[in-house]
Amino acid sequence: MFRIPMVSVYRYRELVKNLVLKDLKLKYRDSVFGFIWSLANPLMLILVYSFVFGHVLRAGVERFPYFMMVGILPWNFFAQSLVMSTGSILDNGGLIRKVALPLEVFPFATVVFNLAQYFLALIVFFPMALFFFNVRPSWSWLAFFPILFMHFLFTLGMSFLLSTATVFYRDVRHFTEILLMLLFWLTPIVYEIGAIPDALRSVVYLNPASYFTMAYQDILYRGTFPSIQTILTVAVLTVLVLSAGYAFFSLLKFRFAEEV
């Protein structure tokens, strides 16, 4: 009953690749600074928050710019994937009405595109951080890719959910943008989870995105392996969201060609 989504996506891997390349090319073609623009956004955020939290509010997080880089890059991957997913099916309506193809490729390509952006940003920022903040290599880095893999699947699950919901209610796009603004502050990206009052902390713990952020911070910022609880929570959330998202998508995908 539950068919593995990766089979059809694998068969159409060439399409996924071309959709991702198309978006990357279109994004940077004909602009002089090209890829540098997508680095400017996180860089500016880090600079502004470092100033506000480091010098105005004196939050007392050590190596704040590095701390924030570790949190903001995966957050951007997650948030931008979600916003883009709302159009994954809808914006490809012309195609979906004319050719029979596995519709899973569209949300999948959206998340892969944002993953590629995340990698490109990481390749530029991480060596800089190593240099400026004197970060020592750590065994905990080994845990980075397993966490990233789960983060990818979790985001994919959300992407299936949102791309489907938007087909039926166009509100989802706006709702997602607003919700992400709220979630940003309920995720420990610009503050440490230990530094906030208990009442507020339980709210942060209700936000699934927090666990991924905390795992990344353990691995890259603190140089320790995430706790078993964190890893288990991340794994359970990933399985739940991916299966729920894909089930929702599969249930309704037969109507996409008529609704978009």
Add this chain to the structure above:
Amino acid sequence: MSAAIKLVNVSKAFTIRHNKADSLKSKLIGTFYKRYREQRERLWALKDVTFEIRSGETFGLVGRNGSGKSTLLKIIAGIYPPSSGEVRVALNARIGTMIELGVGFHPELTGKENVFLGGSIYGLTRKEIDEKYQAIVDFSELAIFMDTPIKNYSSGMQARLGFALAASMDPDILLLDEVLAVGDEAFQRKCMDRIDRFRARNKTIVFVSHSADAIKQICDRACLLNDGALLFLGKAEDTLERYRALLNGAAPGHELGDGSVQPTGLTGTSE
């Protein structure tokens, strides 16, 4: 001869929405104010259609605008599911669709980039597209424009590239929707040649057209759809004759046994 495609009691209903409420706001308003409420109507685009298309034949679908031809083609292609009934396609048959040319082409990308993107939309692998690339370029006669963004192409050139790409697919069953009228006369002849070669290799073609000439030229058999129902099925010439009679008739409708004509309009039932 075995059946390539079998349709058993296929019906398809579309929900037509007036005042389409696709946002929560309009839905809410509709709950309180009746005149803004979404009106739904079920329109039967296909009604209980049963027939089979034999393997290796070229089969035409004729009928007036809105008679359900394209819907039927999309159901065979698997783009829409039927509301009821069943579509059976021969096991392991690769279906190629040419419902619109240049599907998925992006105006900012070059001709070459679009061939690779478009090829992968049809499910081709990188290797397959690499192998076919030269043939596609040759067929389209656009070799010197392959590095130009296709937004600078004329619509005829875009259609030629689209046809060249679609024609390079090697499906067992080809679904064609009125796409042959592209480019100049010389190019149209090339398109027809390509279809003929396809037929010569005993592939199955389902062809939708308004053009009686095109149907007569390439189809073995054809069926006539009217208002979603199968009105006639037989040899291409016989079906065309029937189609002409329908067009010349006073009102479109199902012929009754006594020769009188029962007019049918939109036979939708409101929900």
